[in-house]
Amino acid sequence: GRRAAPARPGGTDPAYGEAMVTGLAALSLHGFAAAPPAVSLDRIDVLVPRARRLRSVRYAHLVRTPELPEPEVLDGLPVAPVARALADAVAGIGDAFVVRRLLTEAVRDGHCEPAVVVGELTRAKILGHPQVVDAVDSLLAEGRALAEERLYGLVRGYDLPEPLWNVDLRLPGGPHLGGVDAYWPEEAVALELDTRAPRYGRPDDGRRQEEHEAEWSAYAARREHLERLGVTVVHLSPRKLRDAPEQQAVVVRTALMAAASREPAAYVMVLPR
Structure with a gap:
């Protein structure tokens, strides 16, 4: 299930600079059941500004972006929002089943709305990838079912x-x-x-x-x-x-x-x- 983000007393710890965890490790920190535990991953995707002169090292793979999103702090670490972390994770996954599980869980468990996910996948230019196309259809169907449940609850509640x-x-x-x-x-x-x-x-x-x-x-x-x-x-x-x-x-x-x-x-x- 989804793990609530703790309050950020003063924003991101300056010790981390302009960087945040993204990809599968971020999804694990957000509480995704479909994501492997962060400690079991061979590498951690780290989102950094494109202009920073940094290099990937053995356990940290840098993902460069022209504009950083606002991070959340989970377990003391700055973490990319779910939709951005999803896009960065999916970009490196070729298994359509895994992609579908991740996208469906994002909507089913209330992490984010389908349109937000589709927007991030579009920005990453991976929406047309074969392993993503069918998964997006499942994502939209999941979003529809969830919206119908909320509507029933609205009328009766x-x-x-x-x-x-x-x-x-x-x-x-x-x-x-x-x-x-x-x-x-x-x-x-x-x-x-x-x-x-x-x-x-x-x-x-x-x-x-x-x-x-x-x-x-x-x-x-x-x-x-x-x-x-x-x-x-x-x-x-x-x-x-x-x-x-x-x-x-x-x-x-x-x-x-x-x-x-x-x-x-x-x-x-x-x-x-």
Whole structure:
């Protein structure tokens, strides 16, 4: 499980200078079960500024970066944040199974959100590597499942009316309007978790980029269509569900209460999906 970082009384110990543990050793210090114990590793990845004139030695492999992230202090050591440590670790791992375990654990155990991990993998220019591509799909699926659990907890923990869960909306005799994560038919309020995959892929992967552009366009068009029919669409992000659930409960409750003062929505059929 995740080990909480102790408070930093005055920031990083100056004795360490501009350097921090990253890669598998950092993930071990963060409490990753899928990472081997730091003491068992043949080498430790150390993140340093690109401009520093340092050399790797037998047990310390230097990873150079133009800009250092803010470290956390774990077991008295400055350690790279999880997403950065993941990217540095994955860059040196060729086993797709190990990569998948690490990425999945990062999201499942609440270390960081999928979009943050994808951003770091993109920065490291390893998102298109074969052992990473499928693992990212697993990462996004794990993030979606976790967000759904948080949404169920939000509705029940803050005494919101019980919605119809995971349904498709359709006009009678008309087109399919799309699926939503929750729907309150009396108030005509739909809720969608914004767990779309970030725009990732190789810079030259035009087909994948086109697919993502099409997905985002369809997403926006569906929302606009529902709102033209009088259906209020509430979007919640996984991060906000995690960090500010009370605020998100207020957003949903406000949308439900506002239904009384709106024009009646068009009738839509609600089907299980």
